[in-house]
Amino acid sequence: MNIRGVAIDDTFAEAFAMAATAITITGPTRRWAMNAATSMTGFATSIIGCGCEAGIDRELRLSETPDRRPGVRVIILSMSPQELQKQLANRLGQCILTAPGSACFAGVGGSTRLKLGDAIRYFGDGWQISKRVGDGRHFWRVPVMDGEFLCEATTGLVSDAVGGGNLLLMGRSYQTTLRAAEAAIDAMRPVPDAIMPFPGGIVRSGTKIGGKYKGMLASTNDAFCPTVRGAVESALDPSIASVLEIVIDGLGEAAVAGAMRAGLKAIVRLGPNRGAVRVSAGNYGGGLGPFKFHLKELVA
């Protein structure tokens, strides 16, 4: 399929079920809400080495945050609720609790709960205060050196989240490929309930499963590496100079599809001369992941 000069491969992105949650982080100013959120979602690009994938979903208006302060919604995903709980507690304790003036609230509902304040309340060493607001929400007030850390006791677990939606962008030069990826990311960021966990949302080191060395779970996706073209079974024709990937995680299939659709639209709008000449997606033949995002359906 070719749309306005951009080739769209007849393939699909294969994605997996993940456990996820969302939290709202607020601060005295936008700067400090963002500092806490950036720190909390740091080193969370890939489940392979980070234990979780996390990112900022969006900034919140003052009227959207429980304490009416500047806030950010963050999404965090892992392979199991147990690992997600561990990552959530560690990152809450080390990155949000520590940030000046921060507060933390549930960002998603649901009957199955993950510990938030309940996991770190003992930091208060006996001086923590429990508060229940009349509608059933439960909060902890933990004394800290700049005042109090206010944290909701629990947040909701999303057990049917989706991780691993992806787009592979190919361009005639490094610059045009990066420009296309940046345009796609800018279009994808506003899509709610979806995050792109890699640096700036873009990953240049796509992987294949396994490798020639013993113990390697993943290694470079040589079929899409332009410099080894000719030596390996390459997926790239001679006109491709560079490839970048965007990985998308979301709280549901619709969120991932929505983000991929927005990205594809932006890539097509940019066109082949200024951006990507071809778009593909990564999969494992369709036998591993329960979610398949067909590019042709997304651009239709």
Next chain:
Amino acid sequence: MKPVTFTLRREPDQRLDCAPLVPHRLAGLGAGEIARIPLNTTRQKVTAGDMFRIRAGDPTKIHFEGGSERLDNVAEGLTAGEIQFEGPVGKAAGRNMSGGRLTIAGNAGPFAGSGLSGGRLEIKGNAGELLGGPFPGEMQGVRGGLIIVRGSAGHRAADRMRRGIIVIEKEAGDYVASRMIAGTLIVLGATGQLPAYLMRRGTLFLAEPASLSPTFLPSGTFPFGFTRLFADHLRAESRAAARLLRGSFQRYAGDMAVLGKGEVLVAAS
């Protein structure tokens, strides 16, 4: 469907226990059957029909027309539904409520909302002593839910309160929040002697400065984040309380004579 209506025929001669007149005990009964419900008093046998003109209706809504300070235990054990009372009530209105809504358009006697664990009790007039407090021998007063008093409250409001929210929009008497275990009490008017006396945990918000026990220690002035959550929650219930909670507070920790993990938050001027 119209509510079940009880219209008081005359001022009762003696105290009258109105506890049986709650939705879950009226379900499925006609006006005649309701009229035969005995109401405890002294040795004299009295039925609901003797004291009230009764109009049948939807038993989940009950409307009392006319009140008396001798009508005790109104809405006792209310679990769901709505009771509106036009007039004053006696002691222990809404005692041990766990759900539903009770509105009293008049004054309430002592122990209103005693042992409340859920639901909403609104007193449009004044409340007597021991608002929400435990009966003698009981270890806990209010254990949840919401009590709003549009007027003032007598001595020892929220005694041994364990959980929930109480708002008193005018004055409170002596020893407000005495022996408080936890929960939140908001007083928008002046308070009497020794607020939060022997408080263990919990929060007492005061709109006006008070004469605290020396066993309460000042610990700074802050714009507490959690007060905004309460402000939003109470916005529809009490605008004045919500307005107070949007401000900053001078915090006093105490009562150090006991556990000392409670707090009195006085509005910062």
